[in-house]
Amino acid sequence: MFQNLFTILNHIFETNLETFSEIILNNSIISEMSYKKIFLFWLPLAGTWLMMALEGPYLAAIIARMGDPKFNLAAYGVAYSFALVAESPIIMIMSAATALVEDKFTFLKLRNFTFFAIILITLILLLILIPPVFYYITIDLINLPINVANITHKALIILLPWPAAIGYRRFYQGVLIKYNFTRWVAYGTFIRLITMSLAAILLFLYTKIEGALVGAFALSSAVIAEAIASRIMSGRAIKIINSQKESSKNNYLTYSEIAKFYYPLALTSLISLGVHPIVTFFLGQGRMSLESLAVLPVINGLVFIFRSIGLSFQEVGIALMGKNFANYRYLKNFTLYFGVSVALILLTVAFTPAAYFWFNTVSGLSSVLSDFAITPLQIMAIVPGLTFLISFQRAVLVYARNTKPITMATVIEVSGILIVLFVSIKVFDIVGVIAAASAFIIGRIAANIFLTFPFNKVRKIVQPEKN
DSSP: OHHHHHHHHHHHHTOOHHHHHHHHHTTHHHHSOOHHHHHHHHHHHHHHHHHHHTHHHHHHHHHHTSSSHHHHHHHHHHHHHHHHHHHTTTTTHHHHHHHHOOSHHHHHHHHHHHHHHHHHHHHHHHHHHSHHHHHIIIIIISOOOHHHHHHHHHHHHHTTTHHHHHHHHHHHHHHHHHTTOHHHHHHHHHHHHHHHHHHHHHHHHHOOOOHHHHHHHHHHHHHHHHHHHHHHHTHHHHHHHHHSOOOGGGTTOOHHHHHHHHHHHHHHHHHHHHHHHHHHHHHHHSBTHHHHHHHHHHHHHHHHHHHHHHHTHHHHHHHHSOGGGTTHHHHHHHHHHHHHHHHHHHHHHHTSTHHHIIIIIISOOOHHHHHHHHHHHHHTTTHHHHHHHHHHHHHHHHHTTOOHHHHHHHHHHHHHHHHHHHIIIIISOOBHHHHHHHHHHHHHHHHHHHHHHHHHHHHHHHOTTTO
8 A cells, every 4th residue: 555655645746766866876866966956855854854853742742632731731731741751862863864875784783773663662752652651751740730630641652652753763763864755754654644643533533532642643653654654765775775885884783883973973863852851840930830831832833844854854964965065155055045934934933923823713712812822923923933953053063973972952942041040040030931932942942053163163174274
């Protein structure tokens, strides 16, 4: 069934996959760069991330229309934040696959590394789900109401396959990107959205389970379907890998070398996504805590729609940078143009009636919660532009295999978030979601500024005359 669907989509887009493989292997797409080539390479990945970004608002809109929406939106937001932390150590494996897979030897090494990592992560999540551990975290530390904690626990059990499915499919997606099969990545995400939508609608119409559980089941079934699809679709790329001769330059790639390369990336995403439960903790301690917990996932969902376009650019930068950063200027200008554009669009939404329309009509929030969500959205409106910038900065550093500054920048970002949250909530008693929005924007700006220095250093060393 999957193969037939992929064949149909292939004819629709008139994509000659073998030709694309030859192009990427001969580096012609890299050596003869243009903005059009960047756009066409990036477009399927941007579409992939955009489709994923629609998941949050879509599921939140369904949950908001079910029973006890305030409690279930809060529980869904907390469960999802835990799931994000669980997936965080493995989420950067796509960048690693794009950068490191060169032949059969490196493919097998990184695949085995990925499998070991997802097994370990799943076991850790199981430990967190042990009731005494879970309720200590959610009730004693985060201060969730008992009914919200109970729903969160059930939702997180349903999300148990999430990190393994994410790691599995991102490894194979990295391979697809490496060999320029980026459209197949978008096809996989399309399957994910269809699966999620069907699961959510059927549960919404024909069951009486809590809204948060509907969202969790829809997400789990969707990522599992996408993981299976990604493996099937990567068959052509794997055939190309198996047909290549092993390069002697890659024989150094031991598991310890992979760990050394990947550790800063994993730590970066762990710290970055790990901040979400901490933010939840502060919101639970702050003023108007339940309202803040209810609207934050809805606000983040809208912002993520625009952020996702920038997040998709990191692998593009790694894949298309070219020898000795030959295509740096093209990629830099592309980043600037689209970064400014997405920020301006979200600013327009945030400061016009479109924001209320989104929260009230599309997302299904009450009038009170819709009004409550507008100010934090306005504060966070420039985040998509900053996301484009940091994706490009990270791409340059990953391409140069200098990943440690990325981790340090994330530490600075998260530290900024925590400091602003603590001062805002504990000292000035600011409404929780307003404090969170302010913390997110200040932390991201600090990370962007820090990365400027190693970013410029790497670029000047590699390309001193051109830049």
